[in-house]
Amino acid sequence: MNIKDKIAKLLALAESPNENEAKAALLKARELMAEHKLRPEDCSKETNVKVRRELLDVQVSKTKYHWAIDLSAVIAEHYCCRAYRNHTRGERMYIIGFVGLEDDFEVCKKVFLWAFDCAKQKADDLFKDAPDYWGASYRRSLAEAYGRGFVLGLNAAFKEQDRAKEQEWGLVMTVPSAVNAVMAEMGKGRVFKKMDDGDGFQREILARGYVEGKKFDPSTKLEDGATPGSVPALQEVG
Numbered sequence: 001m002n003i004k005d006k007i008a009k010l011l012a013l014a015e016s017p018n019e020n021e022a023k024a025a026l027l028k029a030r031e032l033m034a035e036h037k038l039r040p041e042d043c044s045k046e047t048n049v050k051v052r053r054e055l056l057d058v059q060v061s062k063t064k065y066h067w068a069i070d071l072s073a074v075i076a077e078h079y080c081c082r083a084y085r086n087h088t089r090g091e092r093m094y095i096i097g098f099v100g101l102e103d104d105f106e107v108c109k110k111v112f113l114w115a116f117d118c119a120k121q122k123a124d125d126l127f128k129d130a131p132d133y134w135g136a137s138y139r140r141s142l143a144e145a146y147g148r149g150f151v152l153g154l155n156a157a158f159k160e161q162d163r164a165k166e167q168e169w170g171l172v173m174t175v176p177s178a179v180n181a182v183m184a185e186m187g188k189g190r191v192f193k194k195m196d197d198g199d200g201f202q203r204e205i206l207a208r209g210y211v212e213g214k215k216f217d218p219s220t221k222l223e224d225g226a227t228p229g230s231v232p233a234l235q236e237v238g
Contacts, residue, residue: 007032007043039174051178052105055086055097058116062092063140065123067147068116072096074155075115078162079108080175082183099182100175111218118216119150119209126205145202149209150216157214 010029033039060068072083081100087093098108123143130139198206 003036004043050102051182052102053099055095058096059093067151071151075112076108078158080104081108082179099179119147123147142205145206146209149206150213153210153213154216
């Protein structure tokens with residue numbers, strides 16, 4: 001058995017539900033990767049690699065759920081995948097998609113859809129509950145502010161988790177080269193202009209989203225009939 005196959009088997013054992021076995025396997029894999037100057041993706045068995053590329057049933061625009069584009073990128077990075085969006089010329093909507101190895105893709109997709117549904121419902125509640133005389137454009141900006149805050153909070157939580165894992169295991173998971181190769185074939189996407197944080201009330205809503213995004217737990221699932229928690233009632237300002 002060559003060294004890459006040995007490390008690949010150790011990384012597979014690291015998924016064991018037995019905590020001691022998983023830890024021992026990761027530590028040994030780390031030792032061998034450091035010794036041979038290898039990364040996790042260098043040790044996958046290319047003959048068994050199946051890269052999955054798929055668009056999801058999630059559509060966004062520059063003014064509605066725009067934050068979901070950043071949400072897809074944040075979650076994809078954390079789960080060793082890459083996010084992209086598909087746009088037909090002349091159409092207003094963009095469709096979110098992911099590229100990843102089969103197992104990574106399934107987890108990434110489930111977490112994204114769960115996070116998107118949670119943030120979307122609360123953003124929609126903000127739009128619906130704001131006074132009508134504020135105007136649709138301003139109410140939509142509040143909903144978008146919440147979504148942006150949620151993404152920033154979730155990203156901060158993921159970064160903290162990654163730093164903790166790196167310190168404990170000395171192992172940093174990266175996007176596999178086969179996935180990056182598929183993305184490279186797709187070419188570079190358009191970069192959108194960064195949206196500002198708006199006025200004081202919009203920044204307050206953004207901060208609220210940040211707190212809730214940072215508390216989001218991807219391991220939880222809604223029970224049948226349950227719905228994400230509601231957003232506290234809006235308080236009129238000025």
